Amino acid sequence: xxxxxxxxxxxxxxxVFFTLLFGVCIGLLVGALPGLNDTITLAVIVPVTFSMxxxxxxxxxxxxxxxxxxxxxxxxxxxxxxxxASSVVTTxxxxxxxxxxxxxxxxxxxxxxxxxxxxxxxxxxMFLAPILATYALRFGPPEYFALAVxxxxxxxxxxxxxxxxxxxxxxxxxxxATMGMSPQxxxxxxxxGNPYLLEGIPFVPMLIGLFGVTSVFEVAYEMGPAVKExxxxxxxxxxxRMLPDKKMVGRLLPTWIKSSAIGNIIGIIPGxxxxxAIYLAYDQAVRxxxxxxxxxxxxxxxxxxxxxxxAVVASSMVPLMALGVPGNSTSALFLGALMxxxxxxxxxxxxxxxxxxxxxxxxxxxxxxxxxxxxxxxGKFLSRVIFKIPKQILAAVIALLCITGAFAVGNSIxxxxxxxxxxxxxxxxxxxxxxxxxxxxxxxxxxxxxxxLYQSLVLSKGSYSIFFTRPISLVMxxxxxLFAATPLLKKCRGKKKSLS
Amino acid sequence: MKKGTDDVLLSLVLxxxxxxxxxxxxxxxSIAAHFPRRMAALLMLLSCALFLVGLHTRKKxxxxxxxxxxxxxxxxxxxxxxxxxxxxxDRIGYVISTxxxxxxxxxxxxxxNRNRAILAALCSVLLAFAVFRFLLGVPLPLGxxxxx
Numbered sequence: 001x002x003x004x005x006x007x008x009x010x011x012x013x014x015x016v017f018f019t020l021l022f023g024v025c026i027g028l029l030v031g032a033l034p035g036l037n038d039t040i041t042l043a044v045i046v047p048v049t050f051s052m053x054x055x056x057x058x059x060x061x062x063x064x065x066x067x068x069x070x071x072x073x074x075x076x077x078x079x080x081x082x083x084x085a086s087s088v089v090t091t092x093x094x095x096x097x098x099x100x101x102x103x104x105x106x107x108x109x110x111x112x113x114x115x116x117x118x119x120x121x122x123x124x125x126m127f128l129a130p131i132l133a134t135y136a137l138r139f140g141p142p143e144y145f146a147l148a149v150x151x152x153x154x155x156x157x158x159x160x161x162x163x164x165x166x167x168x169x170x171x172x173x174x175x176x177a178t179m180g181m182s183p184q185x186x187x188x189x190x191x192x193g194n195p196y197l198l199e200g201i202p203f204v205p206m207l208i209g210l211f212g213v214t215s216v217f218e219v220a221y222e223m224g225p226a227v228k229e230x231x232x233x234x235x236x237x238x239x240x241r242m243l244p245d246k247k248m249v250g251r252l253l254p255t256w257i258k259s260s261a262i263g264n265i266i267g268i269i270p271g272x273x274x275x276x277a278i279y280l281a282y283d284q285a286v287r288x289x290x291x292x293x294x295x296x297x298x299x300x301x302x303x304x305x306x307x308x309x310x311a312v313v314a315s316s317m318v319p320l321m322a323l324g325v326p327g328n329s330t331s332a333l334f335l336g337a338l339m340x341x342x343x344x345x346x347x348x349x350x351x352x353x354x355x356x357x358x359x360x361x362x363x364x365x366x367x368x369x370x371x372x373x374x375x376x377x378x379g380k381f382l383s384r385v386i387f388k389i390p391k392q393i394l395a396a397v398i399a400l401l402c403i404t405g406a407f408a409v410g411n412s413i414x415x416x417x418x419x420x421x422x423x424x425x426x427x428x429x430x431x432x433x434x435x436x437x438x439x440x441x442x443x444x445x446x447x448x449x450x451x452x453l454y455q456s457l458v459l460s461k462g463s464y465s466i467f468f469t470r471p472i473s474l475v476m477x478x479x480x481x482l483f484a485a486t487p488l489l490k491k492c493r494g495k496k497k498s499l500s
Numbered sequence: 501m502k503k504g505t506d507d508v509l510l511s512l513v514l515x516x517x518x519x520x521x522x523x524x525x526x527x528x529x530s531i532a533a534h535f536p537r538r539m540a541a542l543l544m545l546l547s548c549a550l551f552l553v554g555l556h557t558r559k560k561x562x563x564x565x566x567x568x569x570x571x572x573x574x575x576x577x578x579x580x581x582x583x584x585x586x587x588x589x590d591r592i593g594y595v596i597s598t599x600x601x602x603x604x605x606x607x608x609x610x611x612x613n614r615n616r617a618i619l620a621a622l623c624s625v626l627l628a629f630a631v632f633r634f635l636l637g638v639p640l641p642l643g644x645x646x647x648x
Contacts (some may be wrong), residue, residue, distance in 0.1 A: 108632050122640065139554075164546065164550055168514060168543070168547070171539055171542050175517075175521060175539045180534040182531065185529055187529055189536060190524065190536070215583075216578065218609070219576045219607060223574055223610060232584060350503050392606050393608070393611065395605060395606075395621070396601075397620070397624050399578075399602070400624055400625065403601070404594075408632055408638040413590060413641075420579070420582050420583065424579060427575060431506075432510050434510075449535075450535040454534070473529070
């Protein structure tokens, strides 16, 4: 406890606090720019921290990591382009809410949800790190396979009535995930002789295409031949109030609690990833509110993914801080930063440099508090500017941001082709009424699923029983079955009722 | 187009993709082929289901829906503009080609105010160039003009 108090005193010294604030501002900006994310930014910043005092260095990194994830929700809500992969699901209800004239409230819900999720995960990091990390390390290949199946089972719940089309898109996503070198043998699959495809389809350009470019095409399609009349009749949506009122907070509280719990659990499991957390949280929100039509601007549809993704942030540091095992690529960069400073992550960190260990933990807590007001100011400013821009100019600027962002990911023009391909595909998906979300989820989970399946079968000498004899794997597979079966059963019951 | 025809067409395209993936993965070593082959088979199976659903929907809805083919013109145009942009980006550099792209998109969508369009293109491209190139260190292509 004395270390925690000491860390709070340290953090509120002007230099340390302003470094944290600076990190938060950079993170918000980077998160709001499509194509750039926390991992890229931290990769750029980590070498710079070599010459810095450890207190300043870690506050800068913590500030960026915390706020980049939230910053991605700003363009997701205002422009339907997720700034980071973690805000993909936020577009589903955030953008429709903004179009209804509640952009301010949507941003406010995103901010408060992110702060709530972030604070819960920093508390988990503060008090439960060592206990939880040992559980997370019990995950072997069968558990990872079951986790991927659990993630994919949410597709049925999110299908919005057409389960078949969702399953088709999901299978298509799993197929896309097999492109590139096989994770087991390194054999190139479906690369068509193109060296850029050896590492598979680049994920961020794909995401930018599916959301950003598709939205530009949708604007072009909407305008159609009768452009002038449509522009004349277009109305600038209202921004409205930003902070949710007491009633709304009361309404969203159960969603925040459930989604933060999901985010914390997923964050602690090394390699499980933020995407899994946001989809599970959104699916949970859809199941908890069967009376609401998600995808049309439901506040819970923003609260769930935003609370979950920020809950993943600090909790992904649990295995790193407690055991020295990075939970994801961003926390792996923290590992690098700790080593640059001559520190060894894991249990020895708390013995040898407790002031740094607790400063990082408390830093996550304070960064989440700081992120709220800074994020609201930035969101308010951006939403005022964006809605005043004519649609044609806005579409052109979105295209510019998408192209620049796609290029920035790997400094490659090939990424822009990928972006364009998925932009066209996303537009066709809309016309054929195919959902986008299962594709993204399946692409992310496909590699984990394939690797888990293969390694499990090697462990069990080809027997599938390994998935049912290990308790964690069995529980997750049963949960997946329930997740998939419940909406189908409900649908069948609904049909029977309507017939009788 | 009759209601359900889109599902039939979609299922045929997906079926072809599934068949291609199934046979293509046949040339991979068995471990590398294991997962994609199963995914391809699943895709074919689901496509068959969609085909049947589409046919059923067509039978139930014999009336044709009115199409909006002219609305696709802008989408084709934009796709072409972006494709041309990608082809020339490396040669003429980010700044000039992107200003051209932004202006082309604005005009393709029918915006009439020329001065505002030019101002918007210049400001947005130069700001993006400054942020990505100088602040974030992204090596955006300079092209023959700026490099020379």
